[in-house]
Amino acid sequence: MKPGITCIFTITLLLIIILTVSAGCISPVQQSPASSAVNVVESPPAVFKDQEFSFQFLRTVGASYSGEADIGECLATASRIKEGDFESWYSEWKNTADTFRTAGDKSLAAGHRRTAMEAYYRAATYYRTAEFFLHGNSTDPRIVETWGKSRETFCDALALDAVPYEIVSIPYENTTLPGYFYMVDNSGKSRTLLIVQTGFDGCQEELHPYAVEGVKRGYNVLTFEGPGQGEVIRVQNIPFRSDWENVIKPVVDYAVSRPEVDEDRIALWGISLGGYLAPRGAAYEPGIAALVTDPGTYDVGENLLRNLQEGGGAAANMTKEDLREWLRTDPAEFNDAIRKAMADDTGTRWLNENGMFVFSAGSPAQFWAKWMDFSLVGTAGKIQCPTLVCAGAADHFDPDGVQAQALYDNLTCERKLMVFSDEYGAGSHCQLGAFAQSFGAKFDWLDDTMGMDG
Template identity: 45%
Template sequence: MGMDALIFDRDVTFWYETLRSLGHIAYGGADFGEVMATAQRIVEGDYDSWHDEWRATADRVAAHAERSLAAGHRVSARDGFLRACTYYRSAEFFLHANPSDPRVTDAYRRGVRCFRTAAELSESRIEPVAIPYGDTVLPGYFYSAGDGRTPRPVVVMHNGFDGGAEEMHFFGAAALAERGYHVLTFDGPGQPGAIHGQGLTFRPDWENVIGPVLDHLLAIPGIDPERVALLGASMGGLLAPRAAAFEPRIKALVAFDGVYDMGAAVAGHFGGDRDAARAALSAESAPEIDEVLRELMAGDPVMRWAFTHGAWVTGARSPREYAARLLDYHLRDGIAERIACPTLVCSAAEDFAFAGQPEALYAHLTCPKTFLEFTAGEGGGAHCQSGAQRLAMARIGDWLDETFGETCTASADSGASPAFTALATS
């Protein structure tokens, strides 16, 4: 995973989620002592224990922030609310096998409330937005740079399988806002704000999500339509490229990290025959497959969590139906080849979730492309470079700076920027 486990060495999910919180320290989303003191109280593999300890820490930190705010200490209050937001997100993370559990909704709402209060207290302009989407809206945040009169580049960002727009503050929004970019973060279908608020589940045709988001964005004064980037984190490293393949208004793409085919492992169990896999998994009754999935979930902590969370966010009625739905999430059949804008594919050398997927995506791209691997030796080998956010955002930000700097003065079909040619092999 890019860093030896400091704790939870028998449960990769518990350790990764701890590392994920530790990574958010870089942009004010956690404190080392708070994270480790909480983790040390948790019973490994026990979801209730995980919730109870993170919820206790979140409540304590939020209460301190409230007292700071009441006393007029705005900076302390802002910092506390940002940390509490992370801890509330963590508290409900493993409870999604039963999404109607009141602990899930309560912790989620408290986390959002903490983030919005922190945003109000921030020196940066961070405004909640409601993006029209069909007959409803998608929630998000707009980070405004400049005075709105001079057109500036913008980065649209979204999370992946299990994270929300609030977390994107620590996964890139704060970093790119520092560089002078407008930033728009949002939750699409299947992501926390949309599934909690409207019951919207994931859809593979993500271009039909990004389209309305761009309609909303480009109506905001001060946006340069020729410098619109899209960044997708984790599973967003598949969804964002899917959107870019069909949405020409995207002028630069960051797959953080890259994903080519979410259904590859599922199809592999059927010899690569996707039609056979779909038929077997979609059958009205398949007790032998159900038993295999139960054993897989019982013996693998990653599968235990992923299949229960995945069923909720995709609208599947069972782990088997969830596995079938994964087959629809891919960039096969010429989709990746349709992407025309400059694309940065990030890769984590020890990614436990998507090993080999960034390489597969990169191999299928025909656009100007750059491959950027983060290694364990530099501390960035974990999924989405958790634990190395400053490192990751420096390199991603530099690529965006140089890509958009070139497109201002040169044709958009030029290759990767000179500073990155050593990493590109196209």
């Protein structure tokens, strides 16, 4: 990039990054049957004025639907948190998690297994929430410690639950990926399999509500974590990769090796950035019979570039390769500008800190350069299975709906675009906080597509 436009470019890019924090979904094409058409509005904060804190609170309290959080406990914890303060967030959620971990232990010791199980599930969620904003220092020992307590507590809950399951290790390159295999029963019968994966900032324990809903509907369910996610980044130190087909293939190979899996009836569901990862994998994996992108994500770099070009000035004639090439030089002016924005905005801080953590990037520029490789341009058309592209009308990660629409437009397979309005609170990212509407509409599509009884 020519030095003469660097300053203008940096200022323009900085403004765009603050306004467009991530790639998500929205489109007015088709409303889900669970939510009638209304004007698109941003949901008011439930507890916090800070948008990122408000969304993460909604994400946590939404687990109440499956009994893995409780509204009163969440509200009481939130009331003690200082707005926008990451340390306060950690301390209060950690205290709540410890409280209900201890309560579960006491219940188990007294022989109250169900009460212990329920307390453990809630504590696991609260530990996971506590750890969420710690990634600004990748060497902070609390990351692995708190994540480890969340997983341990979740596994203690699973051990007391009635749903058959197995903790599995999936062969991957020269290591393994962690997973949970949930079963309808212990019969060993070959059944339809639903594979569910998380995205940019999730752990697979958070996918438990999806697994439970799948089991209720007759699916065996496999969840897993790949590079950049959960245990794989925290313990194995393996960062994200854009060519996710090299992750999905070994996962599917493992799945079909199990007698409980009907190899002709495998569905794949990607959550959040999984709305890019899952279709990327499905494009090269003929064993996928149905795909849910939740929400649809088409091209991170193209979306960023389009916004820059619309800003005019020196950036108007920039190409995607110009942007990528400049970011790869790790320009100090870009990093300084982003770090200044991070100091002033919680969402920008979280996005860049977590991005550097999960990509093992040493600076914001290195993170963005790597993230720009996440593209389905020239790939989406290779997907052959029926595909559901989801979107939320109040999804603050992409309020213009560019990504879901672009993915839908570039699919050549059987496809459906399902947009959730916010009339009854289902318009947020991944419909978090509205599992009843979300599961009803998405699983009904999946049941119809896979020929399930539901």
